[in-house]
Each structure stands twice: as structure tokens, then as C-alpha cells.
Amino acid sequence: MASASSASHNNSSNNAGTNSNTESNENEDSAQANFECNICLDTAKDAVVSFCGHLFCWPCLHTWLETRPNNKVCPVCKAAISRDKVIPLYGRGCANQDPREKTPPRPSGIRSEPENQGPFQNFWGDNFQVSFGIGAFPFGYFSTNFGTNHGADQQRPQTEQEQNERFLSEVFFMVVLISFFFLMLA
Amino acid sequence: MSNTMEKRLQKELMKLVSEPPAGVTFDSESADSKLTLWKVKVVGAKDTLYDGESFILQFKFTPKYPFESPQVIFIGPNIPVHPHIYSNGHICLSILTDDWSPALSVQAVCLSIVSMLSSCKKKVRPPDNVVYVSTCSKNPKKTNWYYHDDSQS
Ligand SMILES: [Zn+2]
Ligand SMILES: [Zn+2]
Numbered sequence: 424m425a426s427a428s429s430a431s432h433n434n435s436s437n438n439a440g441t442n443s444n445t446e447s448n449e450n451e452d453s454a455q456a457n458f459e460c461n462i463c464l465d466t467a468k469d470a471v472v473s474f475c476g477h478l479f480c481w482p483c484l485h486t487w488l489e490t491r492p493n494n495k496v497c498p499v500c501k502a503a504i505s506r507d508k509v510i511p512l513y514g515r516g517c518a519n520q521d522p523r524e525k526t527p528p529r530p531s532g533i534r535s536e537p538e539n540q541g542p543f544q545n546f547w548g549d550n551f552q553v554s555f556g557i558g559a560f561p562f563g564y565f566s567t568n569f570g571t572n573h574g575a576d577q578q579r580p581q582t583e584q585e586q587n588e589r590f591l592s593e594v595f596f597m598v599v600l601i602s603f604f605f606l607m608l609a
Numbered sequence: 610m611s612n613t614m615e616k617r618l619q620k621e622l623m624k625l626v627s628e629p630p631a632g633v634t635f636d637s638e639s640a641d642s643k644l645t646l647w648k649v650k651v652v653g654a655k656d657t658l659y660d661g662e663s664f665i666l667q668f669k670f671t672p673k674y675p676f677e678s679p680q681v682i683f684i685g686p687n688i689p690v691h692p693h694i695y696s697n698g699h700i701c702l703s704i705l706t707d708d709w710s711p712a713l714s715v716q717a718v719c720l721s722i723v724s725m726l727s728s729c730k731k732k733v734r735p736p737d738n739v740v741y742v743s744t745c746s747k748n749p750k751k752t753n754w755y756y757h758d759d760s761q762s
Pocket of ligand 1: 465468479480
């Protein structure tokens with residue numbers, strides 16, 4: 424039914440220990456944690472940093488981007504992220520090879536959004552999914568509000584299925600409109 | 610891939626055992642040898658409706674963890690009575706499906722659930738509890754959850 428909004432997932436702040444011994448340990452820990460990948464929690468290998476400043480191993484981030492190809496967001500702060508929105512980091516003595524070259528980009532699956540989303544988009548706004556049914560005259564339609572008020576502060580990008588559905592219903596609506604138009608002419 | 614999973618779970622386990630957050634206790638014995646099934650005890654926070662009650666959360670991980678969210682349900686005799694928790698232990702919480710991120714962790718999920726309990730104002734089951742429980746899949750991740758804002762319910 425409903426979601427509690429997600430708790431902050433940046434639990435990195437740790438309470439400083441009271442005696443000097445634990446304190447130095449924790450300093451060491453947090454110094455190391457600064458260079459840990461936000462996904463595998465290990466020291467970042469083939470490190471890349473996103474424009475939003477979050478550090479990852481390139482293989483880790485690459486896997487995440489492939490997991491949700493239609494919803495590429497930074498795992499930490501949910502900023503938009505992509506292959507071209509990360510900067511490889513080269514430490515001293517590291518081979519200067521761009522880690523992004525090593526993991527070959529997937530052969531297919533590069534898909535850019537159409538610039539112009541069509542006239543219906545503006546009419547119903549971005550957050551409506553429209554589906555149509557024929558049967559009753561003229562044609563019943565339902566419009567459902569999807570996900571604006573979801574997770575409180577951020578708008579959920581659409582899943583592939585929703586996009587497909589929306590695309591289908593737009594195509595369908597066009598077809599119905601056109602046939603209706605012909606009916607009117609006849 | 611599954612190597613990432615094992616290493617990460619190992620790290621999370623050590624952290625959870627050595628520095629458990631308030632209200633969360635984890636007995637590493639309860640995890641199976643491959644670390645794919647964990648049982649975590651959470652205790653209702655002081656001065657909330659669940660003060661003093663304790664519950665068991667079960668985490669199931671697939672080899673795709675942390676890229677895929679864990680399956681999280683309440684198990685055992687005591688399932689919290691809460692507007693977003695079904696009597697079969699399923700939890701309606703967006704970070705468990707759509708809003709999952711690999712930067713989240715067992716600890717983050719536990720804290721999220723504790724805070725979900727803490728913010729509860731009335732102990733009731735979700736309005737569609739009976740229907741849901743009799744029709745849902747065993748795996749809550751197969752449910753098409755419809756999330757809406759907490760502040761409105
Ligand atoms: Zn990594
Ligand atoms: Zn970020």
C-alpha cells in the first residue's frame with residue numbers, strides 16, 4: 424500500500440570513541456572508508472567518481488547501470504548518472520587506461536529518449552499514464568496518476584514496462600483518433 | 610558477481626555484529642553458511658507504540674545482491690500490527706523494490722523499518738490485508754506494490 428520514505432542510507436557518520444585507542448582505530452577506518460566503493464564496500468578498484476562526487480569501482484557501477492538501464496541514478500544520492508557522467512581516477516603509478524574502456528559497453532541497449540514527447544504529453548502532464556479501452560461508445564479511457572507522491576522528495580523515473588505501456592497507449596490513442604476522424608468524415 | 614555478493618555480505622555481517630545500530634541485534638549464527646539467509650531481531654523504540662516489542666526480520670539474498678534488493682519479511686509469531694505491514698509479514702516499503710539502491714544495506718533496511726514502526730500513530734493492519742494475504746505470492750517482491758506518501762495515510 425504505502426511506503427515509509429526511505430531512511431537515509433548514508434550511515435557513515437560514526438561516533439568518535441572515548442579512549443584514544445579506539446579513536447585512532449576509527450580514524451583509520453574512516454580514512455579507509457573514504458576510498459571505499461559505495462557498492463561493494465571494498466577499496467575502489469578502477470575507480471571512477473560521479474559528477475555528484477560519489478566513488479565507485481567502474482565494474483560495480485557498470486553492473487548497476489546495466490541492472491536498471493532505464494533508471495540510471497547514483498546509488499547514493501539518486502542524481503542522474505551515466506557512463507559519460509563519471510570521471511576515472513588515476514592514482515600514482517596506475518596505468519593510465521580509462522577503466523571504462525576495460526569493461527566493454529554492452530553491444531545493444533543504447534537507447535536515447537525522443538526529444539519531443541508528442542502533444543499528449545503536455546496535455547496530461549508527465550505523470551499520467553493513459554490507457555484506452557474500446558467497447559463502449561465512444562471509447563472509455565482511464566487515466567491513472569503514477570508515482571508523483573512517491574518517496575516524498577524524488578520523482579520515480581519510469582520503469583521500462585511503464586514506458587512501453589505508455590508508448591503503446593499513445594500509439595493506440597493515435598490509431599483510435601485517426602479512425603474516429605475518418606468516421607466523422609464519412 | 611556472486612563473488613561481490615559474498616564479500617559484501619561478509620563485510621555487512623561483521624559491521625552489524627560489531628557495531629549494531631540501536632534496536633537491531635543480529636546473531637551471526639542465525640545466518641546460513643552461504644550467508645544467503647539472515648534473521649535479524651529488531652526491537653520497537655522507546656516511547657513508540659512498539660516499545661518493548663521484538664520482531665524477527667528475515668533477509669533472503671540472491672546472487673545478484675547488492676544490485677538486486679534482498680527479500681525482506683517479518684517472520685515468527687509476532688508480526689507488527691502496522692498500516693504497511695501485512696499479517697503474513699510482507700512489508701510495503703519502497704526501498705525494498707523500486708527505490709532499492711546498492712548503496713543501501715541490511716543495516717539501512719533495518720533502520721528504515723524501525724523508523725517506519727516508530728512513526729506509526731495507530732496499530733492497524735493495511736485495509737486490504739485479508740485480500741492481499743489470501744492472494745499474494747510468497748515472495749513479496751512479486752507484488753506490484755503501489756506506494757504512496759506516508760504523510761497522507
Ligand atoms: Zn566496488
Ligand atoms: Zn551521487
